[in-house]
Amino acid sequence: MKTSMSDAYASRTDRNAAIIARQDPVIYGAGSYAGALEPGQLASYEHNGFLLMPDLFAGDEAQALLDEVRQLCADPAIAAMDEAIAEPGGQAIRSIFRVHQLGQAVSRLVRDPRIVDVARQILGSEVYVHQSRANMKPGFEGREFYWHSDFETWHIEDGMPRMRALSCSILLTDNTACNGPLMLVPGSHQQFIACKGRTPQDHYKTSLRQQEYGVPDRLSLQLLVEQGGVQAMTAGAGSVVFFDCNTMHGSAGNISPLPRANVFVVYNSVDNTLRAPGHGLAPRPEYIAARNAVEPVHPLECLTP
């Protein structure tokens, strides 16, 4: 997408940071697309920019997913792939991208109606997987993810036109106050924080470990938190957090011995596929931002194989 004066969500220009009101719906088609959420849940998602569904998956389902992503992490062939990102300054694996194409259980997960039907309902259309990853946040050394809006990055670095995507984070271990839970700023999805500074080519090679560009300024963060507070998504394994692509979020480091492993799936509307990135940037690799694999996800009819 060409970044111009007509871009509703210009960012990383030479201008200062700015707060811009959201130009897009949060719930598309008034939630009439067949789905699993009650009106009260939809209203809560629309108001807060997220919805936590405790124990959406059973303990053994979460365990099977955890076993699979651990096997992937232990596989030298996977560790050698670009898809595997190490902890900054460490050897432990921080993230594995494209995990829904690398693991069978995760492949079924992204087609599970308990999550994909929620995405279809909220986005009011068919959806595809824009990105998937396992975030391991290993014990003792899992580093923080600083505050960011995913949409800011996807808009600028991937050319995602509008705010019509959402993430869901499936908790594979208990997420507690002690192991760096996801933190969200309620209501922040209604405001777009345009960030300062240009973006170098190939930014993703370092940003997946530690972000330097597309970082919201402290004053804007302070304002968002004064308005909405901060909420930590502490919940048991098998719980799922759905959150809007523009909800401000981050998570602290994990010094506890207890890993905080989640699978993270981004659904984008088929009506919101990627264009050219902003600022003349080269597109990021397919495993970070799908451009070719944009077929709608068909929900599984039956979960038993």
Added chain:
Amino acid sequence: MKTSMSDAYASRTDRNAAIIARQDPVIYGAGSYAGALEPGQLASYEHNGFLLMPDLFAGDEAQALLDEVRQLCADPAIAAMDEAIAEPGGQAIRSIFRVHQLGQAVSRLVRDPRIVDVARQILGSEVYVHQSRANMKPGFEGREFYWHSDFETWHIEDGMPRMRALSCSILLTDNTACNGPLMLVPGSHQQFIACKGRTPQDHYKTSLRQQEYGVPDRLSLQLLVEQGGVQAMTAGAGSVVFFDCNTMHGSAGNISPLPRANVFVVYNSVDNTLRAPGHGLAPRPEYIAARNAVEPVHPLECLTP
């Protein structure tokens, strides 16, 4: 204190890490020393190695303390003192030591019967202030405090003979899952983790920012947490956590905009004053480990000035 084979708590020798059973009581004199705790609270402290007392101080008392420590942080004369420790890689103040001699409100705080009588009761004797500090953990950039037992450091670097001291952390802001609350390992006070590695002279000049020696090994931490779990001390401003000098604790970084400011007071028994440090180390400065100012703290009769 001379470190020899007869030292019950040898650490930082050339030997490997080791887990040594505690040789000392947790509650001295069976809690018969006049104090404020109920038998159930004493039993809980003895079992877990800590006690959280929600809202022990009123909101306006916590606010007055917060105002004072913020004034101290903003005072260039204080910032220039050795007592003020900056965040690693930052300018913001991380800690101010000897804060009970720098601030009037904190000076009264350490004599407040609501805390000093608890210390006297648990330690079964008169007590003095071994160390005091304000830990600011500022928003956005407050770094973690990695896992440690205070006693391990005080024994080796300060020559504190026995486990007959305790800390109390007075919460000046709300401590939540989002701003890096104190985390404790229940039951860990019953085991002493001897650490690997020698200690360089003047270690405190860097260790107060980021610890490199006296760090427990991961295997021992894992074992302690498997036995006792981890608990985050999330509570409102004015709450107080008392914890044994050997309870394993740490806290994650604070990326939230909300500061996590606490005052931390260490009471030591007057029967447990410091000897020479271990391994021929020079004593640390008086503001980190009191050697001269060991007069018993007399509880205030009346809190109104």
